Amino acid sequence: MVESNERIPRAPTSHLPKWSAHTAGWSKRHWILLTSIAALVIVYTLVGFFLVPYLARHAIKNYVHEDMHRRITLGEIKFNPFTLTARVKSIALAEANGEPIASLGALLVNLQLSSIIHLAPTFKEIRLDEPRVHLVILPDHSVNLAKLAPPPKSPPPAKPEPLPSIRIDQFAVTRGSLAFEDRSRPEPFATTLTPIEFELHDFRTEPRYENAYHFAASTPQHEGFDWSGEFSLQPVGSTGRFSVTQLQATKIAAYLQDSLPFALRSGTVDLSGSYALTLQGAVNLNVKLPAIKVQGLAIAPHEEGAQPYINVASTNVDDVALTLADRHVTVGQVEISGAKVDAWREADGQVNLLRLLNKAQTSAPANAPAAQPAPAQPPSPAPSPWQLSVKTFALKDASVTAEDRSMQPATRLSLSPINITVNDFSTATNAPMKIETDIGINDRGRLHTTSDVTLQPLLANADVELADLDLTPLQPYIAVQSDVILESGRVGAKTHVAYAAEPQKGQPRLKLTGEAKILDLLTKDKALEQDFVKWRELDVEGLDYTFAPDSLSIRRMRAVKPYGRVIITSQRTLNIQEVLKPERAQAQGAQPQTSAPNAAKGTEKQQPMPMRIRTVVIEDGSANFADYSIQPSFATGIQSLKGTIDGLSSKPNSRAKIKLEGSVDEYAPVSITGEANLLSSTMYTDIAMDFRNIELTTFNPYSGKYAGYDISKGKLSTRLDYKVRDRMLDARHHIIVDQLEFGKETGSKDAVSIPVKLAVALLKDRHGVIELDLPVSGNIDDPEFKLGPIIWKVVLNLLTKAVTAPFALLGSLFGGGEELSYVSFAPGSADLAPQEQDKLGKLAHGLSERPQLKLNVPADAQDAADTNAYAHSALDQALAGTESKKQPADAEAAQKQRLGALRSLYKKQMARALPEANKDDPQGEAQALEQQLLERYAPTPVQLAELAQHRAEAVRDAIVKQAQIDPERIYLTAKNTQAKTEDGKVRLELKLE
Numbered sequence: 001m002v003e004s005n006e007r008i009p010r011a012p013t014s015h016l017p018k019w020s021a022h023t024a025g026w027s028k029r030h031w032i033l034l035t036s037i038a039a040l041v042i043v044y045t046l047v048g049f050f051l052v053p054y055l056a057r058h059a060i061k062n063y064v065h066e067d068m069h070r071r072i073t074l075g076e077i078k079f080n081p082f083t084l085t086a087r088v089k090s091i092a093l094a095e096a097n098g099e100p101i102a103s104l105g106a107l108l109v110n111l112q113l114s115s116i117i118h119l120a121p122t123f124k125e126i127r128l129d130e131p132r133v134h135l136v137i138l139p140d141h142s143v144n145l146a147k148l149a150p151p152p153k154s155p156p157p158a159k160p161e162p163l164p165s166i167r168i169d170q171f172a173v174t175r176g177s178l179a180f181e182d183r184s185r186p187e188p189f190a191t192t193l194t195p196i197e198f199e200l201h202d203f204r205t206e207p208r209y210e211n212a213y214h215f216a217a218s219t220p221q222h223e224g225f226d227w228s229g230e231f232s233l234q235p236v237g238s239t240g241r242f243s244v245t246q247l248q249a250t251k252i253a254a255y256l257q258d259s260l261p262f263a264l265r266s267g268t269v270d271l272s273g274s275y276a277l278t279l280q281g282a283v284n285l286n287v288k289l290p291a292i293k294v295q296g297l298a299i300a301p302h303e304e305g306a307q308p309y310i311n312v313a314s315t316n317v318d319d320v321a322l323t324l325a326d327r328h329v330t331v332g333q334v335e336i337s338g339a340k341v342d343a344w345r346e347a348d349g350q351v352n353l354l355r356l357l358n359k360a361q362t363s364a365p366a367n368a369p370a371a372q373p374a375p376a377q378p379p380s381p382a383p384s385p386w387q388l389s390v391k392t393f394a395l396k397d398a399s400v401t402a403e404d405r406s407m408q409p410a411t412r413l414s415l416s417p418i419n420i421t422v423n424d425f426s427t428a429t430n431a432p433m434k435i436e437t438d439i440g441i442n443d444r445g446r447l448h449t450t451s452d453v454t455l456q457p458l459l460a461n462a463d464v465e466l467a468d469l470d471l472t473p474l475q476p477y478i479a480v481q482s483d484v485i486l487e488s489g490r491v492g493a494k495t496h497v498a499y500a501a502e503p504q505k506g507q508p509r510l511k512l513t514g515e516a517k518i519l520d521l522l523t524k525d526k527a528l529e530q531d532f533v534k535w536r537e538l539d540v541e542g543l544d545y546t547f548a549p550d551s552l553s554i555r556r557m558r559a560v561k562p563y564g565r566v567i568i569t570s571q572r573t574l575n576i577q578e579v580l581k582p583e584r585a586q587a588q589g590a591q592p593q594t595s596a597p598n599a600a601k602g603t604e605k606q607q608p609m610p611m612r613i614r615t616v617v618i619e620d621g622s623a624n625f626a627d628y629s630i631q632p633s634f635a636t637g638i639q640s641l642k643g644t645i646d647g648l649s650s651k652p653n654s655r656a657k658i659k660l661e662g663s664v665d666e667y668a669p670v671s672i673t674g675e676a677n678l679l680s681s682t683m684y685t686d687i688a689m690d691f692r693n694i695e696l697t698t699f700n701p702y703s704g705k706y707a708g709y710d711i712s713k714g715k716l717s718t719r720l721d722y723k724v725r726d727r728m729l730d731a732r733h734h735i736i737v738d739q740l741e742f743g744k745e746t747g748s749k750d751a752v753s754i755p756v757k758l759a760v761a762l763l764k765d766r767h768g769v770i771e772l773d774l775p776v777s778g779n780i781d782d783p784e785f786k787l788g789p790i791i792w793k794v795v796l797n798l799l800t801k802a803v804t805a806p807f808a809l810l811g812s813l814f815g816g817g818e819e820l821s822y823v824s825f826a827p828g829s830a831d832l833a834p835q836e837q838d839k840l841g842k843l844a845h846g847l848s849e850r851p852q853l854k855l856n857v858p859a860d861a862q863d864a865a866d867t868n869a870y871a872h873s874a875l876d877q878a879l880a881g882t883e884s885k886k887q888p889a890d891a892e893a894a895q896k897q898r899l900g901a902l903r904s905l906y907k908k909q910m911a912r913a914l915p916e917a918n919k920d921d922p923q924g925e926a927q928a929l930e931q932q933l934l935e936r937y938a939p940t941p942v943q944l945a946e947l948a949q950h951r952a953e954a955v956r957d958a959i960v961k962q963a964q965i966d967p968e969r970i971y972l973t974a975k976n977t978q979a980k981t982e983d984g985k986v987r988l989e990l991k992l993e
Contacts, residue, residue, distance in 0.1 A: 048081020056086075068148060069096055084111040101144060105130030105175070112169075120165030120205075131176040131196075141184050162234065166205045173198035178217070182255065189255045193217045193225075207234040223247050235280035243272035249297060262356040265308050267297035273320070282325070289320035301355040309353060313338025319391075327383065328428065331390040337397055339418075344403035344410075387428035395420040407476035414442050430454055435462075445469035445490075451497075458501035464514075466493045471521075483526040483579045490519045495543065508546035516540045525579055528567060531624075532579060536561040542614070550609040558617040562641075568627040611679050613648035618660065630701045638662045638670060650679040658687060668694040674722075685724035692717040696740060703742075708751030712743035730777045737763075737770040752799070758993060759799040761852035762806050806992045810846035820846070823955050824985035828869025830950035832958055840955060843990075844963030855959070855970045856991040858977035859952035862944045865981045870947070874937035875930070878905055896922070902929040909936050948979075951988060 057077055064072040075090025091104040106129040115122040136144040177194035196217040203211045210230040218224045229240015249267030253260055273289035294315040298308035319332025345351050399416035423434040432452040439447040447469075451462030471489035478484050495514030503509050522534040542555020567575035621641035627633060643660035660672040674687035696703075696714035703711045714737060721732040740760055763770040807821035820843045823836050832840070847853055879902065899922055906929050915928065939947075952972040959965050973991075980987045 044081055048079055052079040052081070053077035064093065070094065070101065070148075071096060071098065084113065085109070086111075095144075100132075100134050101148070102134060103132040104128055115167075118165070118167060120167055122167040123169065123171075125170045125172075126168055127170075127172045127174065128176065129174050131173060132179070133177070134179045135181070137182040137184050139183050164205065166203070168200065168203035171198075171200035171203055176217075185255070191219065191251060191255075193219055205233050208232055209234075210239075213240075219251075221246070221248055221251070223251070229275075235278065237276075237278040237280065239274070239276045241272070241274045243270075245270050249294075261302075261358055263300045263302050263306075265298035265300050267312075268295050269293070270295075285322070285324040287320075287322040289322075290318065292317035292320065299356060301352075303355075307342075309342050309356060311338075311340045312336060326387075327385070328387045329389070331388070333392040333394070334390060335392075335394045335396065339395065339398040341398070341400045343400060345406050347406050349406055385427075387426070389426040389428055390422065391424065393420075393422040393425060404476070407480075409476060411473050411476050413473060416440050427455060430456055432459070442470050442473065458499070460497070460499040462497045464493065464495045464497060466491065468492060471518075479526075481580075484532060485524040485526050487522040487524055489521040489523075492517050492519070503548075508548055508551075510545075510547035512543065512545045514543055516543060525565070525567070525575055527569075527578060528575065530565060530567075531563065532565055532575070534561075534563045535559055538562070552609060552611045554613045556615045556617065557613060558619070559621065560619045562618060562621045563623065565624045565626070567625070568629050570628045608650060611648075611650045613679075614646065616645040616648065618643055618645075621662065627701065630705045633701060636665060636698050638664055639666055641670075643672070648679055649677070652677070652680050652684075654680065655684065664691060664694050665698065668692060685722055687720075687722045689720040689722075690718075691720075696737065704746035705748050705750050706752060707742070707756045708748050709742035709745055709756060712741045714738060714740035728777070728779055731775070733772075733774040733776070735770070735772045735774065737772075739768040740764065740770060754800055754803045756799065758806065759803045761850060762803070762809055762992070764850065764852055766849045766851050807843075807990070810843070810850070810992075815842045815845070820990075822980075822987040822989050823951075824983075824987050825951055826869070827863070827865035827981070827984070827986050828867075828873055828947065830947055830954050832954050837958055837962075840958040841962045844959040844965055847959065847965050847969065848963045851969075853969070854993045856973045856993060857952045857955045857970060858948070858975070858979075858988055858990075859972035860945060860948045860974040861951070861977040861979035861986075861988050862948050863979040863981050863986050865984075865986055866944060866947060866979070867939055870939035870943065871935075871937045874939070875933055878909075878933075878937065899929075902933065906933060909933065955988065955990075 056079070057074055060074065061072060064070050071094040073090070073092045073094075074088065076088070078087040079085070086107075086109045088107040089105070091107060093101045093103065095101060106127075108125060108127040108129075110124040110126070112122045112124045134144075138144060174195075174197060176196035176198070177192060178196060179192050180190065182189040194217070197215070199214040201212045209232055211232065212228075212230050214226075214228040216224070216226045224245040225242070226245075227240060227242040229238060229242075231238035231240070247269040249264035249269065252269075253264035269292070271289055271292040273287060275288070276284075276286045278284045292315075294312070297310075297312040297315065299310040299312075300306045300308040314335075314337045316335045316337075317331060317333070318335075319330075321330045322328075341353075343351065343353050396417075396419055398418035398420075399414070400418065402413040402415070404411045417438075417440055419438040421434075421436045424431060425433045432454045435449070435451045435453055437447065437449045441447060446465075446467045448465045448467075449462050451460055453460045453462075469491045471491060472486055475486045478486055493514060493516035495512055495516070498511045500507065500509055517540065518535075518538045520536060521538070523532045524530060525532045537558070537560040539556070539558040539560075540554055541558070542553070544553040544555075545551070565575070569575060569578060619642055622637060622639050623641070624635065624637040626635040639662060641660060641662035643658075645656055645658050645660075647654060647656040649656070654677050655675040656677060658672060658674050658676055660670075662670045664670055669690075669692045671690045672687065673690075674685070676687055677684040694716040696711045696716050699716075700710050703709060717736045717738070719734040721734075723730045742757055742760070760770065763772065765771070808818040810820060820839055823840065824833070825831070825836075826833070843855075847855060879898070910932070949972070956967065956970045956972065959970060960967050977989070980989070
């Protein structure tokens, strides 16, 4: 209002308004009324401008201090009674101890007079500027703001009263902030949302009225939250849109703390969506999220300073829809790109990724109230389970690096890239979902699968293709169980796998069909550093394996260039035993595995799995055998092995036909033919193995060690016939040794104590061939039955028998027997009886067939019977010259005639008188004279030697003449041999060399 001292000219009366004229006629009553109204206006103005702010300040402070027991500070309070506008500046609410609860920079409330017309409070505007709210979750999990409300004075009504009618044209929050603090966590958590902006337009509490709102907030870390939409209070419900931008994963982890089993080192979350919420009766919420994006997520264990185990470059989740009433979540697509996982197993066997699943145990705060038992409530029906449907899940360009640090050296497996696609995943239906995987393995290998999977019940049908999987990373695991070095090897497979958790009757739980191959396998014996087992290619075609029930069938196995080495070490152990070392696994603590069903059955015998291999093909195989237990060492090998084995089966009555061919040391053919049932527990074998033209010089190490001589020449051919039926072995070894000749003597301490050369000469025929048949039989389950030692024992017994009874051996071959070892002569005679001539003929034939044998005939063999016979013969000749030529008439005359001849010869030879003692006894006299004359006619040593010589010559001549034996092979020996007399005959014992 402008003040001035200038006078204003009075207008002419004629120009006064009509109302002025009219008022001139007012009564005093009118002026009183006008004055009263003016006074009321003045009072109203004074009360509104001055008293209302005062009373409001006083009432607010009293309520806060006395009823809420809090502190409040208020700035300037203004009220315009004409515009019904209230303004409050600088409001601050705090706890009794001064801790801030909330503050407000300014509050504007503008009530409209239309409230009278609407019969409801109607506000044109409510605005809160710079609100500051300090929200605290206390250690007892209570909320500080919740304690601001006074306790109810009376129980709530059974039926809630309708909301009062309120209208707000505009409600706004500007430049607000929310300081959130959670002191119930093991480590207190705090964060701030600022600025917070909120707008609400045309708000009404009327039934089914949609109130529009908009809420926006952000954090100092540039995290943003935007929420807009409409809501109604009768019934309570809302629809709207929201978005979250740059939400820090570290913020989520910092709040959840130990409730989250792992730590989130980095990552941001962006999402946007819409929702529809109704609370009429049951809660019904529908949420749609067109896009959820997670960038740069890093997951690590809670340990301080631990590096992330999982890093995910980006995760996009599209078209998410949640329906609370149906408890159903549908997802259009989940795409995870650039995920990297670092996994390892520690030396103690712990896997690092499990640390991400071990939820830390936290104790309740000390001041937390003890949990009170809840009153018994009737059980409520369990809600239906949530259902999830995902149209497409895609894992792209992922990688996994895995290490096993429990191995020395540590093994490393790299899976990259990993691409997995899952289509039509759903927990709601039994419709199959399609899964496709494509995984790179250690830069070279590749695994590709396509499968249809049904979850309830679990069913799976998958096509699996594995290519170029390198086996060498398995070496540390092999080294734990054996001394095999895996130098190289690649595996590939194309299979179809079908699995049913609840198979139909008669159907297996698991069925695997297809083919597989292992290429370029090379293993070495670590101790000897030589090849152990290897092959260029092993193909398995027509593979058909089932589980529950178990069975295995293979149409064809093909091995190209297979090779195996069998070695006897210097400690006389087999390399297979040394390399595999089953005791090593036991030392590692491995226990034999027993299936639960079998364990429950106790001693019930488990039935073997039926197996069948239709055809096994071997191409260009080889094998090597070496023996380092002898010096020099021995080595030989089978080369160019090829052939087939048809019809291998575990059925007891099945017979697999075997036909294999090869060679030993290139020029010695080998063939293996026959039938066998190697997969059956009853075992049936009827196998013939032919080895021909094997150079015996190859076996010099054995010959020098056990025979005492090197072999300078010879070849071996053998046929081995093995028959096994019902675990009983009946084997025949037909051995042919051609032109065996021994060389120098080795002086081996292990050589057999028999004349080996003689044994060989006895066994070798006139063509230089030794042909033997060695039978072996026994129960192969007998722990004392070992084929190798038994064969050696049979050979040794044969050689021993040959050299200890050589003539019996010749007799068994060519007629006769042990009697060929001697020649019988009449005492004192060198004439061969006819039967002795016959014996010498047989012996001569045997010598003719054994040209390496030499015969020793004793030329000095004599006996006392020869001396006696020689003296009687000489005496009879002398008596013949003195006896009368007249034939005696009877015995008495003959006795007298002989007595006379004895007397005459006695006188002539003894040159002395006849003895007188027996003159009265003619018979006694004759015996006495004869005894004394025999001493006179006893042979001299020279005469006995001539007799022995003549006998030896007679034997030699008979043999030479009957079989045209070279006389040089017969030796007349003089070794002071003592002849034997049996059955009145003198025997000459012959000897072979």
